[in-house]
Amino acid sequence: MSTILVTGATGNVGGHVVRELERAGLPVRALVRDPARARLPERVETVAGDLTRPETLEPALADVETAFLVWPGFAARTAEPVVEALAGRARRVVYLSANVPQGDGEPTIFHQELERLIRASGMSWTFLRPSGFAVNTLGWADQVRTGVVRWPYGQAGRTLIHEKDIAAVAVHVLTSAGHGGAAYPISGPEVLTQAEQVRIIGEVIGREVRWEELPPEQAREQLLAAWGDANFVDAALAGWRSLVDSPEEVTDVVEKLLGRPALPFRSWVRDHEADFR
Template sequence: MSTILVTGATGNVGGHVVNELARAGLEVRALVRDPAKARLPDEVEVVAGDLTRPETLEPALAGVETAFLVWPGFAARTAEPVVEALAAKARRVVYLSANVPDGGGPPIFHQELERLIRASGLSWTFLRPSGFAANTLGWADQIRTGVVRWPYGQAARALIHEKDIAAVGVHVLTSAGHGGAAYPISGPGLLTQAEQVRIIGEVIGREVRWEELPPEEAREHLLAAWGDANFVDSALAGWRSFVDSPEEVTDVVEKLLGRPALPFRSWVRDHEADFR
C-alpha cells in the first residue's frame, strides 16, 4: 500500500487515525500547519501544509494514492481547489462528513464537500458520525462548578467516541469494498444532554446538576463566543430538533469493527482529567 495522507492529523480524530496506521506499519504522511508543534510518532512523515491555502499542498500530495480528509472548520471557500488537487494526485479519499438532520448548518457545508468529491472522479467513502462525545468538553468549566446551564436538556443524542470514528476510518482505509459507501456511524445508545452531565459527574465523583437555560439567553452567550449568528441559530435549531426527534442510533460501528461502539461513560473515563 502506498503512502496514506491524513489531514487534521493533530486533531481528535486525525491523531488517532495517524497513530493506528503507524502502529500497523503503514506509510503515513501527516499534514499539519506547523511541524514543529506536531507530537506524532517518529515513523510518521510530517509535512507542512494548510487546506485553507491550496497552493501549499503540493509536497503533501506527492506519491499519495489515498487520503483521509478532515476539513478545518465549516467554510467551503477553498474546498473546490483542494478537491481538485486531491483528484489530480490521489485515487481515493475517505472524508469525515456528518450525519445531522436538516437545518443544522454544518451539514450544509458537509453536503457541499460531498458533492465536490462525488464529482471529482475520486473513489470515495464518507463517514457520517453522530454528535461527537468530545463536544461535551465545552461544559468543562461549568462541570467544575457543579451546575451546567444549557438549553434543551432533553435533547437526545447518540454521542460517538473519537476513537470509534478513527477505528472505522482506519478500517475503511486499509480494506477493500468501501468505494461509494456513506456510513452513518454513532454511539451505542441515546442520552439526553441532562443525562450526559449526570454521567460526567458520576465518573469524576462530583455531583453535577443540569439547569435549563432559556434559548434566547444561550444565544447571547454563543454569539459572544462564536460570533456567527447563522451558525449559532443553526446549532440551537439542531439541539431543539433532538428533543422531539432524537439522533439516529446505528449498528454500523459494530458491523465494520466486529465490536460494539464505545459507550459515553467510557469516553468520559478517557477524558476524566479534562473535567477536573
C-alpha cells in the first residue's frame, strides 16, 4: 500500500489517526510544521510542511496515494493551490469537514468552499461531517476548577463526538473501499445540553460544578477580547442560540461504519479527567 498522508497530524483528531494507522502497520506520513516537536511514534515518517504555504508541500506528497485533510483555521486563501497540489499526486482524499449547528447535513460556508474545490479536483473524495467536538468543552476547564461555569445558552443541545471516534471513522474510510463520493454526518450517541455537559464533568471529576447563565451580550464582549473577529463571534453565538430550539441530531453513522456505538460524553470526560483538575 502506498503512503497515507495525514495533515493536522499533531492535532486532536490527526494525532489519533496517525497512531491508529501506525499500529495497523500501514505506511503513514505526518505533515507537521516542526518535525522536531511532533512527538509522534518512531515509525511514523514526519515531513515539514504548512498548508498555509502550499509551496512547502512537495516533499510530503511524494508517493502519496491517499490523504487525510484537516484544514488549519478558517481562512481558505490557500485552499485552491493546496487542493491542486494534492490532486497532482493523490488519487483519494478524506476531508474533515463540518456540519452547521442546526444539523441539517450541510457544512458551513468555509467548509462548503473546500468541499467544492475537492469535488472539482478529480480525486475520489469522502467528507466527514462531525457534530460538535467534545474536546471543545476543555474551554471551560478554568471555570470548572472554580465550581461555576458561566456561559450563554445552557439549554443548547449538542451531540458531542469524541475525537477518538472521528479518528476511528477516518481510519476506516482511509483503509477500506466503498466510500468514494460519501459525505458522512457523524455524531455522539446522545443529545446533551451545555448545562448537562457541565453537570457530567462535575460528576466524573467528583466535584460539584454548576451552570450559571451568562447574558449573550457579556459573552460577546469576552469572546471579542479572546478571538478578535466580530463575524466569527456573532456566528458562534447565533449557532449556540439556534441549538436551544433545534439541537444537533444523533446519527448512527459511527455505529454502522465501526460496528460499535459512538462513545458517550461521559467516556470522553473520563479520558480527559486530568485536564479539568
